Amino acid sequence: MRFLHTxxxxxxxxxxxxxxxxEQAAAFDQIEQLAKDYQVDAVVIAGDLYDRGMASExxxxxxNGMLKQLNLNDxxxxxxxxxxxxxxxxxxxxxxxxxxxxxxxxxxxASAFEPVVIADTQxxxxxxxxxxxxxxxxDQDVKSVGQAMALIVEKMKHLFEPxxxxxxVAHFFAAGSSHTDSEIQVEVGGLDAxxxxxxxxxxxxxxxxxxxxxxxxxERMRYSGSPLxxxxxxxxxxxxxxxxxxxxxxxxxxxxxxxxxxxxxxGSFKELTTGDLAVKYDQTQxxxxxxxxxxxxxxxxxxxxxxxxxxxxxxxRPNQQSNxxxxxxxxxxxxxxxxxxxxxxxxxxxxxxxxxQRQWAQDALTEIEEG
Amino acid sequence: MRFLHTxxxxxxxxxxxxxxxxEQAAAFDQIEQLAKDYQVDAVVIAGDLYDRGMASExxxxxxNGMLKQLNLNDxxxxxxxxxxxxxxxxxxxxxxxxxxxxxxxxxxxASAFEPVVIADTQxxxxxxxxxxxxxxxxDQDVKSVGQAMALIVEKMKHLFEPxxxxxxVAHFFAAGSSHTDSEIQVEVGGLDAxxxxxxxxxxxxxxxxxxxxxxxxxERMRYSGSPLxxxxxxxxxxxxxxxxxxxxxxxxxxxxxxxxxxxxxxGSFKELTTGDLAVKYDQTQxxxxxxxxxxxxxxxxxxxxxxxxxxxxxxxRPNQQSNxxxxxxxxxxxxxxxxxxxxxxxxxxxxxxxxxQRQWAQDALTEIEEG
Numbered sequence: 001m002r003f004l005h006t007x008x009x010x011x012x013x014x015x016x017x018x019x020x021x022x023e024q025a026a027a028f029d030q031i032e033q034l035a036k037d038y039q040v041d042a043v044v045i046a047g048d049l050y051d052r053g054m055a056s057e058x059x060x061x062x063x064n065g066m067l068k069q070l071n072l073n074d075x076x077x078x079x080x081x082x083x084x085x086x087x088x089x090x091x092x093x094x095x096x097x098x099x100x101x102x103x104x105x106x107x108x109x110a111s112a113f114e115p116v117v118i119a120d121t122q123x124x125x126x127x128x129x130x131x132x133x134x135x136x137x138x139d140q141d142v143k144s145v146g147q148a149m150a151l152i153v154e155k156m157k158h159l160f161e162p163x164x165x166x167x168x169v170a171h172f173f174a175a176g177s178s179h180t181d182s183e184i185q186v187e188v189g190g191l192d193a194x195x196x197x198x199x200x201x202x203x204x205x206x207x208x209x210x211x212x213x214x215x216x217x218x219e220r221m222r223y224s225g226s227p228l229x230x231x232x233x234x235x236x237x238x239x240x241x242x243x244x245x246x247x248x249x250x251x252x253x254x255x256x257x258x259x260x261x262x263x264x265x266x267g268s269f270k271e272l273t274t275g276d277l278a279v280k281y282d283q284t285q286x287x288x289x290x291x292x293x294x295x296x297x298x299x300x301x302x303x304x305x306x307x308x309x310x311x312x313x314x315x316x317r318p319n320q321q322s323n324x325x326x327x328x329x330x331x332x333x334x335x336x337x338x339x340x341x342x343x344x345x346x347x348x349x350x351x352x353x354x355x356x357q358r359q360w361a362q363d364a365l366t367e368i369e370e371g
Numbered sequence: 372m373r374f375l376h377t378x379x380x381x382x383x384x385x386x387x388x389x390x391x392x393x394e395q396a397a398a399f400d401q402i403e404q405l406a407k408d409y410q411v412d413a414v415v416i417a418g419d420l421y422d423r424g425m426a427s428e429x430x431x432x433x434x435n436g437m438l439k440q441l442n443l444n445d446x447x448x449x450x451x452x453x454x455x456x457x458x459x460x461x462x463x464x465x466x467x468x469x470x471x472x473x474x475x476x477x478x479x480x481a482s483a484f485e486p487v488v489i490a491d492t493q494x495x496x497x498x499x500x501x502x503x504x505x506x507x508x509x510d511q512d513v514k515s516v517g518q519a520m521a522l523i524v525e526k527m528k529h530l531f532e533p534x535x536x537x538x539x540v541a542h543f544f545a546a547g548s549s550h551t552d553s554e555i556q557v558e559v560g561g562l563d564a565x566x567x568x569x570x571x572x573x574x575x576x577x578x579x580x581x582x583x584x585x586x587x588x589x590e591r592m593r594y595s596g597s598p599l600x601x602x603x604x605x606x607x608x609x610x611x612x613x614x615x616x617x618x619x620x621x622x623x624x625x626x627x628x629x630x631x632x633x634x635x636x637x638g639s640f641k642e643l644t645t646g647d648l649a650v651k652y653d654q655t656q657x658x659x660x661x662x663x664x665x666x667x668x669x670x671x672x673x674x675x676x677x678x679x680x681x682x683x684x685x686x687x688r689p690n691q692q693s694n695x696x697x698x699x700x701x702x703x704x705x706x707x708x709x710x711x712x713x714x715x716x717x718x719x720x721x722x723x724x725x726x727x728q729r730q731w732a733q734d735a736l737t738e739i740e741e742g
Contacts, residue, residue: 057461087428092432094466097474
């Protein structure tokens with residue numbers, strides 16, 4: 001069989017107060033089209049369908065619409081699990097009915113041991129879990145996610161039908177992966193990592209959680225990554241989905257084109273407002289993270305940059321003069337006129353007081369001294 | 372056909388911080404049993420399934436379980452609408468799938484014009500709506516709920532199949548009804564009332580919104596009321612469901628037995644703590660609203676009553692001496708000893724200072740005067 005592997009949709013997510021609803025709709029449209037073009041037998045969504053357990057009404061309406069489109073309109077079987085961003089209890093709403101149309105949405109640990117068979121493949125849908133659930137389920141102490149997964153995998157293997165392929169759908173941090181910033185980091189002392197060695201009996205492991213599809217470099221265990229860039233640290237990560245053939249095994253990466261990109265622009269204030277970057281990105285609808293190279297203070301910086309880049313999500317100033325520098329200047333024995341001149345240059349990038357300003361300042365200083 | 376008419380479940384509701392989950396589960400069990408005993412062809416739930424749009428995870432799990440039980444386990448067709456307490460967008464989750472098993476959950480105005488036919492009856496499921504939705508739908512100005520309903524009913528009548536019975540399921544305030552306290556009151560200048568005259572073309576109108584099943588005394592238009600008492604003003608209202616036969620038309624009221632009742636107890640502190648009431652209700656698990664007849668201040672009142680009545684939801688003191696009385700006493704020209712005596716009697720119900728206390732007080736007063 002052939003299926004499409006995606007994850008981490010994070011419907012409802014905002015990027016520094018910008019709604020991503022349109023971007024997410026555009027990414028969804030591409031995923032839907034790919035599912036049709038590749039004539040897949042199922043779509044796998046490996047957790048974090050929502051960005052928050054308490055999703056907004058708009059997010060609920062958007063995700064409901066997407067799932068309905070794929071399953072009821074396109075008649076595609078769906079295989080989904082809850083991730084750490086989802087509320088398992090809320091996401092479960094309707095799930096018993098969904099199965100009537102081959103939409104399998106698993107949100108409990110127990111349901112991971114009810115494999116779904118589609119064509120030649122048994123799918124084990126393991127939702128994001130916490131250790132206490134595993135302790136309760138197996139009625140024994142469990143100290144790490146690795147230990148939990150050893151129990152879970154063992155139980156799954158007892159359910160393996162030998163003439164079938166075996167695919168695990170899961171949402172966790174597999175060992176060897178490298179993180180990006182936009183996952184909520186929940187590790188305590190490395191207890192959260194699942195060793196990839198535990199997962200080798202599956203023909204494929206369709207993972208969600210990390211947003212980088214290259215986070216794990218195992219032929220048969222993959223993160224799909226998120227369909228969109230959700231943080232500045234993902235600016236250089238190509239987004240897409242996996243098309244997975246089970247027999248013979250074949251993995252195909254298909255990139256998604258963002259409606260608007262997320263880019264990091266580096267340069268001085270002058271370059272960003274008048275140079276090549278300013279011309280190339282003028283009035284861009286892309287999400288822009290700015291690395292400003294200037295050392296000096298710049299007055300009303302955000303508003304002046306927003307004229308050129310309406311969707312600034314971050315400004316970083318690695319070279320900015322620190323308050324310590326200012327303090328050194330203030331405490332140095334400079335005469336008042338030089339101090340004022342220096343300060344003016346800091347606030348108004350490298351400008352100096354003009355003759356008229358200098359005259360006004362001198363008059364005021366003289367008056368103070370005489371007073 | 373025969374159906375059961377209920378409404379206003381308000382799953383997730385708390386009564387003065389007491390969870391009602393157990394009471395609601397017990398009421399549900401009775402409703403389920405009645406549906407089986409009366410062999411109904413459908414269960415109608417006329418809105419306010421949840422108490423809040425943003426229901427808790429526990430409430431979501433509880434309502435999901437109830438709906439699953441009725442529809443998937445008992446194979447009962449369900450006909451439900453969203454009420455003013457529900458979030459239509461959230462409640463709609465899964466509704467397209469529910470129809471595969473004859474569970475019709477309507478949350479939009481448009482869906483009110485897609486009647487559901489079961490046996491000899493067309494059901495029109497009209498969710499709670501606001502005027503703006505009606506203006507948008509009909510593309511014309513609408514100034515009152517009555518005017519809105521005139522348009523809605525007219526459109527429904529065009530869809531009437533003449534050989535069928537016609538039942539409207541709705542959630543609003545019908546004119547002539549008398550309110551209880553626990554509905555959120557949304558009327559502005561009477562604009563919210565629907566005249567019952569508009570509804571006479573239906574064979575039956577199954578209403579939700581008011582919690583009193585006697586709120587409307589029309590043979591063919593009924594509030595079912597809530598399955599539980601949700602406020603002190605509902606203490607004397609009998610709760611239950613209607614069993615409705617369409618042909619020949621017959622209406623049967625079946626009361627529900629609360630797991631724990633909500634009662635109003637009236638008496639003096641002494642009667643409530645040592646008299647017949649105290650004996651009858653000692654350590655009661657019922658929800659108790661207290662009407663305290665004493666006129667005097669009573670020290671640590673709530674805690675002392677809670678020893679006998681653990682679930683106090685309200686204390687009313689119609690006869691309590693007002694602050695004005697106290698002020699009069701204070702400003703009257705009483706000597707300090709009499710004033711102290713009087714005050715002691717107020718705080719410690721009608722007791723007087725004993726000889727030892729009187730001696731201590733006299734000594735202290737003498738010391739002050741001499742000082």
